[in-house]
Amino acid sequence: MRIGFIGLGNMGRHMARHLIHAGHLVTVHDTRPEAAAEHLALGARWADTPAGCAQDTEFLITMLPNPRIVEEVLLRGGAAEALPEGALWIDMSTSTPAAAERVAAEVLDARGVRRLDAPVSGMARGAEAGTLQIFAGGAGDDFRIALPVFETLGDPDRVLHVGPLGAGYTVKLMINLLWFSHLVATSEVLAMGVRAGVDLGVLRGALLASPAASHFLENDIMCVLADGDYDDSFAMTLACKDLGLAVDLGRELNVSAELSALVEQIYRRAKARHGDLAGEMSPVRLYEELAGREFRLPSPAAALDATPLTV
Numbered sequence: 207m208r209i210g211f212i213g214l215g216n217m218g219r220h221m222a223r224h225l226i227h228a229g230h231l232v233t234v235h236d237t238r239p240e241a242a243a244e245h246l247a248l249g250a251r252w253a254d255t256p257a258g259c260a261q262d263t264e265f266l267i268t269m270l271p272n273p274r275i276v277e278e279v280l281l282r283g284g285a286a287e288a289l290p291e292g293a294l295w296i297d298m299s300t301s302t303p304a305a306a307e308r309v310a311a312e313v314l315d316a317r318g319v320r321r322l323d324a325p326v327s328g329m330a331r332g333a334e335a336g337t338l339q340i341f342a343g344g345a346g347d348d349f350r351i352a353l354p355v356f357e358t359l360g361d362p363d364r365v366l367h368v369g370p371l372g373a374g375y376t377v378k379l380m381i382n383l384l385w386f387s388h389l390v391a392t393s394e395v396l397a398m399g400v401r402a403g404v405d406l407g408v409l410r411g412a413l414l415a416s417p418a419a420s421h422f423l424e425n426d427i428m429c430v431l432a433d434g435d436y437d438d439s440f441a442m443t444l445a446c447k448d449l450g451l452a453v454d455l456g457r458e459l460n461v462s463a464e465l466s467a468l469v470e471q472i473y474r475r476a477k478a479r480h481g482d483l484a485g486e487m488s489p490v491r492l493y494e495e496l497a498g499r500e501f502r503l504p505s506p507a508a509a510l511d512a513t514p515l516t517v
Contacts (some may be wrong), residue, residue: 207231207355210263212279213299214241216439217326218269221298221359225267226250228358235259252302257284265355269298272447273305287315295321296352298340300379300448302455303372320348325378326360330439335516339364339377341381343374352406371477376455383452386445387469388422393493400497406431407503429487431503436485443482446473 207230211222214236226232226248233251234242242252253259256279257411260266266289270276276299280286286309289295295314297306306323314321324345332338338360342349349367356365368377399409410431414424429435449470456463476489494500 208254208262208264209233209355210235210259210261210266210285211269212236212259212266212285213269213270213271214387215239215269217333218332219244220330220336221267221269221338222250223248224336224358225355227411229308233259233263242510248426254285255482256280257288260285260288262290263293264290265294265296265352267296267298267355270301271299271444273299273301273451276301276305277301277309280309281312286319287317289317289319291318291443293319293473294352294353295319296324297321298326300325300444300451301375302379303375304458306371306375317318320345320349321371322352323374324352324356325374326376327381328360329437332360337361337364339366341366341368341374342403343367343369343376344371379448379452379455382445382448383469384425385422385468386449386473388420389427389467389487390472392420392423392427393490396501397493397497400499400501406501410503427490427501428489430490431501434500434502436487436490438485439481440486441482442473442477442484442486442488445486446470447478449473470481 209225209230210233211225212235214222214234219241222232222234222245226245233253234245235253235256236242246252254477266285268276268279270279276297306321310321324340324342326338326340328338336359338361340356342356345369353365368374396406396409400406409422413419429437453463453466453470456466472489472492476492477484480491481487490501
């Protein structure tokens with residue numbers, strides 16, 4: 207399969223590498239040519255421009271930071287116009303239906319180029335391991351054609367066709383929105399409990415044994431509790447971008463999003479305090495300050511002892 211791949215960031219670089227290992231003929235492009243060194247060593251071709259990356263491809267995959275850059279690459283960068291008739295554009299960025307529609311209206315619809323939106327979940331670790339969850343929106347026939355590629359990049363059991371064009375973008379935004387909300391709510395609860403004098407491990411164990419248990423509390427926050435790792439593989443600037451897109455979508459749909467807007471404000475406060483490139487778990491730090499201590503379990507054994515209690 208001839209595949210163009212644009213966007214070799216924290217996740218895209220792993221994804222492109224998996225495609226090369228799978229035997230596809232991959233052409234890569236990024237604003238930073240040095241990002242492609244490992245891919246070229248594995249046999250990929252380099253394209254100096256987005257348009258050059260899209261030429262003569264069957265699939266063009268974009269993995270870009272935000273909707274503005276998606277439009278920049280496809281329209282001003284010439285990728286959309288360079289795609290051959292009948293090619294399939296797969297946007298795996300966390301973007302919006304409106305951005306893709308603008309690209310389609312300007313170029314793609316008149317040229318018979320098909321498209322899927324297929325954003326991913328699983329962070330850089332999942333991209334590196336090839337175990338991403340993929341949420342694809344678009345025609346069923348196009349999804350089936352792209353499925354072997356998706357299964358190269360993600361866990362085959364978690365590659366989902368979630369509906370028509372735009373559904374993939376929407377599902378991904380809702381997943382991120384709920385995850386960020388879990389982080390803020392969990393941090394607030396831990397801060398109050400610890401400030402009131404309850405042992406952190408005991409509190410977490412009690413929560414896990416209760417109806418308030420969550421995957422976030424059991425698994426995701428452990429990087430902070432065990433290692434003090436605030437996950438800089440996904441920067442605060444990207445987290446705030448995703449939250450802004452989700453809140454904007456709520457406004458467009460006339461769905462009240464007061465809680466989501468508050469979560470966005472808390473994330474933006476953490477970004478202002480700790481920097482654009484701070485890890486996505488950095489809002490936890492705001493609540494550690496309120497609690498007067500860092501949220502740490504004393505050892506891996508203590509973490510195990512704290513999950514779960516019988517209550």
